[in-house]
Amino acid sequence: MLPLSRRILLASAGPALLPLQAAAQTGLPDRALRIWVGFSPGGGSDVVARAIAPSIQQRHGRPVTVENRPGAAGAAMGDALKKAAPDGATIGLLPSTTLIGRLTSPSTFPFDPLRDLAPLGIIGTFETALVVSPAIGVRTVAEYMQWVKDGPPERRRFGTAAPDTFSQYFAQLLAQQYDLSLDPVPFRGTGPLSSDLGQGRIPAGCGGLASFVHQHRGGKLRIMTTSGTARSPVLPDVPTVVELGFPKLKLVDWYAFFAPAGLPSQLVAAWNRTLNNAVEASETREQLTQYGVVVGMSGADECARRLSADFARWRTLLDMLGLPAAN
Numbered sequence: 001m002l003p004l005s006r007r008i009l010l011a012s013a014g015p016a017l018l019p020l021q022a023a024a025q026t027g028l029p030d031r032a033l034r035i036w037v038g039f040s041p042g043g044g045s046d047v048v049a050r051a052i053a054p055s056i057q058q059r060h061g062r063p064v065t066v067e068n069r070p071g072a073a074g075a076a077m078g079d080a081l082k083k084a085a086p087d088g089a090t091i092g093l094l095p096s097t098t099l100i101g102r103l104t105s106p107s108t109f110p111f112d113p114l115r116d117l118a119p120l121g122i123i124g125t126f127e128t129a130l131v132v133s134p135a136i137g138v139r140t141v142a143e144y145m146q147w148v149k150d151g152p153p154e155r156r157r158f159g160t161a162a163p164d165t166f167s168q169y170f171a172q173l174l175a176q177q178y179d180l181s182l183d184p185v186p187f188r189g190t191g192p193l194s195s196d197l198g199q200g201r202i203p204a205g206c207g208g209l210a211s212f213v214h215q216h217r218g219g220k221l222r223i224m225t226t227s228g229t230a231r232s233p234v235l236p237d238v239p240t241v242v243e244l245g246f247p248k249l250k251l252v253d254w255y256a257f258f259a260p261a262g263l264p265s266q267l268v269a270a271w272n273r274t275l276n277n278a279v280e281a282s283e284t285r286e287q288l289t290q291y292g293v294v295v296g297m298s299g300a301d302e303c304a305r306r307l308s309a310d311f312a313r314w315r316t317l318l319d320m321l322g323l324p325a326a327n
Contacts, residue, residue, distance in 0.1 A: 027270030029088045032063040035257075036092040038077030040070045040189030043161060044126070044210030044291070048255055049093045051287040052123070055278035070189065073162040074098035075109045078258075082116040086260040088267040091120060095208055096253045097128060097166040099307070100314045103325040104164045114311070117258040119303035120271045123279045124293040125254045127226035127240075128170045129209045134222055135200030141224045141244055144204065145178040156183045159193040159205035166251065166314070169321060170227055171206040176321070177246050197221040208253065209235075209292035227251045232292050248320070251313065255293065256303050268300050 035053055037045045049066045057064040069077040074094060081092040094113070101109040111117065130141065138144045148155045160168040163186045175182045185202060187193040190211035196202045198220035209226060213234060216223045226232060228240045229250050241249040257275055259268070276297040278284055285295050298306070318325045 026060050026274045034090045035066045036069050036077050038074030042191035043189050044208035045093055045095055052278050055281045055284045072108050073165050079110045082111040084260045086262040091257050091259045095255050100166050101164050106326040116261050118261050118263040119300050120257040121300055122254045122256040122298040122303045124295040125252045126293050127209045127228035129212055129226050130171050130206050130224045131212050131221045132204045133197045133200050136203050157185050158182050159185050159187045159202045161187045161190045161193050167207045173249050213292050234292050
């Protein structure tokens with residue numbers, strides 16, 4: 001048996017050892033961790049990251065902070081992540097809708113997600129949504145398009161927090177089906193966009209579903225349709241583009257975590273395990289579901305394959321818009 005003094009020392013040290021034990025169990029660096037988000041607070045990527053971070057912190061036993069690094073539709077954060085140390089202490093959350101910017105504006109998208117980043121895994125899928133201001137008094141996509149046709153050119157404006165991404169192109173492709181063109185208006189985040197929609201300062205907008213679910217429920221804006229193949233369980237009243245008769249426009253987007261390229265394989269595996277445990281926690285899963293995210297963790301290799309496949313799909317969509325895609 002240990003001497004009494006030894007037992008007292010170990011017992012008193014117990015709480016202090018817990019963070020060390022937790023960090024050892026996750027296999028992640030025994031230090032504070034950072035999650036970077038490429039958009040302003042309040043947007044879809046931000047709320048998703050903040051829903052997951054506490055669950056990671058609980059398991060890791062060290063602080064996990066979410067840092068917003070907005071700019072260039074998420075590209076500024078991706079570029080910073082590319083240059084960060086591949087030590088496992090900093091990761092970034094990127095929506096797939098952002099990554100199309102590599103094909104449309106490579107000069108302002110200074111990183112290649114297929115080469116410069118290490119995928120850690122997809123944590124769930126989501127859809128892009130077309131939304132309108134309640135002030136314009138329309139309830140369907142057809143009514144909105146007719147409203148645009150019947151009015152002055154100002155009605156063609158729609159807001160996007162991610163210019164030159166699928167969040168913008170989805171609205172333009174949909175309008176194309178009605179022989180219309182829409183004019184994108186850039187916003188510094190979906191928070192300001194939602195505010196302007198609610199106050200009738202802009203008639204329509206487009207973005208990730210998670211950015212608009214709560215405002216839709218509160219009557220501050222109206223979601224007209226989504227890019228999904230089936231109606232979202234949290235928005236059973238909202239039709240998809242497939243239901244509207246435009247199956248070529250369907251696209252299920254996703255949120256994935258990335259690290260700098262060169263991250264050791266054991267840290268890739270450790271992050272994948274930690275993220276999987278975090279998103280599968282009942283409280284986290286419920287939060288993400290309420291934002292319209294369909295939770296489902298992938299492996300790192302599967303994430304890389306999905307990214308490659310989506311780049312091929314995005315080239316097809318850009319061709320439909322008559323936009324050239326970079327090599």
